[in-house]
Amino acid sequence: MSAFRVEVRVMPRAALLDPQGQAVEHALHALGFAEVGHVRMGKHLVLEVTAPSRxxxxxxxxxxxxxxxxxxxxxxxxxxxxxxxxxxxxx
Amino acid sequence: MSAFRVEVRVMPRAALLDPQGQAVEHALHALGFAEVGHVRMGKHLVLEVTAPSRxxxxxxxxxxxxxxxxxxxxxxxxxxxxxxxxxxxxx
Structure with missing residues (x-):
């Protein structure tokens, strides 16, 4: 048994509105970052999983x-x- | 000018407590996933940035x-x- 580090990225589905991402995008524009667009925001998790194999x-x-x-x-x-x-x- | 997709991972610093990660870890244990540990939880953002170069x-x-x-x-x-x-x- 070994412990493996697993990276998990959870993002809102592409077809759906992402109000969190939109809020970040507006805030970036307000700070003068006009070159940014299509911001999406999700979660990132890092897990250690003990298992016999990868x-x-x-x-x-x-x-x-x-x-x-x-x-x-x-x-x-x-x-x-x-x-x-x-x-x-x-x- | 091209648009580049930039992936951003924001995680709690290793030395700090991560109450969100701990809550997820407890919930996973309660669901029977005893093999998981050291859960850390952060944010993942995807941005499109228009710039002359990568x-x-x-x-x-x-x-x-x-x-x-x-x-x-x-x-x-x-x-x-x-x-x-x-x-x-x-x-």
């Missing part, structure tokens, strides 16, 4: 996204295993 | 992080230019 860690992280971390009606998620945690002892 | 887009995005997107007292950020937006016309 693929198994990814599968468990995907299950966590489906159960809790992302709302499939309004959000999409991406997962990537970022590497093994040296001496990792996640529960 | 490097210039990155520099402007860094300025946006310093001014608005990240709080340097409690957060760290990473930036990456994810590519040119085809036919991009960010303001």
């Amino acid at each position: 693929d198994e860690a990814l599968a468990r992280a995907r299950a966590m996204c489906d159960r809790l971390l992302a709302n499939p009606v309004i959000e999409d998620y991406d997962l990537a295993v970022d590497g093994e945690v040296p001496g990792g002892t996640a529960r | 490097d210039e887009a990155l520099a402007r995005a860094r300025a946006m992080c310093d001014r608005l997107l990240a709080n340097p007292v409690i957060e760290d950020y990473d930036l990456a230019v994810d590519g040119e937006v085809p036919g991009g016309t960010a303001r």
Whole structure:
């Protein structure tokens, strides 16, 4: 069993309005950053998952996204295993 | 001038408590995901930045992080230019 660091990116679906992203975009324009547009804002999570293999860690992280971390009606998620945690002892 | 898609990851600094991450970790344990630990939670932003070059887009995005997107007292950020937006016309 090793501990793997999994990076999870949860973003609002492309077809949906993103009021948080719009608020950030307006604030950036108000600060003089006229060159920015199409701001989208979501969540980023870093998890340590203890599993026998990289693929198994990814599968468990995907299950966590489906159960809790992302709302499939309004959000999409991406997962990537970022590497093994040296001496990792996640529960 | 082209539009570049810039990915921004803003995470709580490693030395600080992350109450949001802890709440997610407890919720995952309550759902039976005992193999997860050290959950950290931050923000992920995607920006389209119009600039003459990739490097210039990155520099402007860094300025946006310093001014608005990240709080340097409690957060760290990473930036990456994810590519040119085809036919991009960010303001």
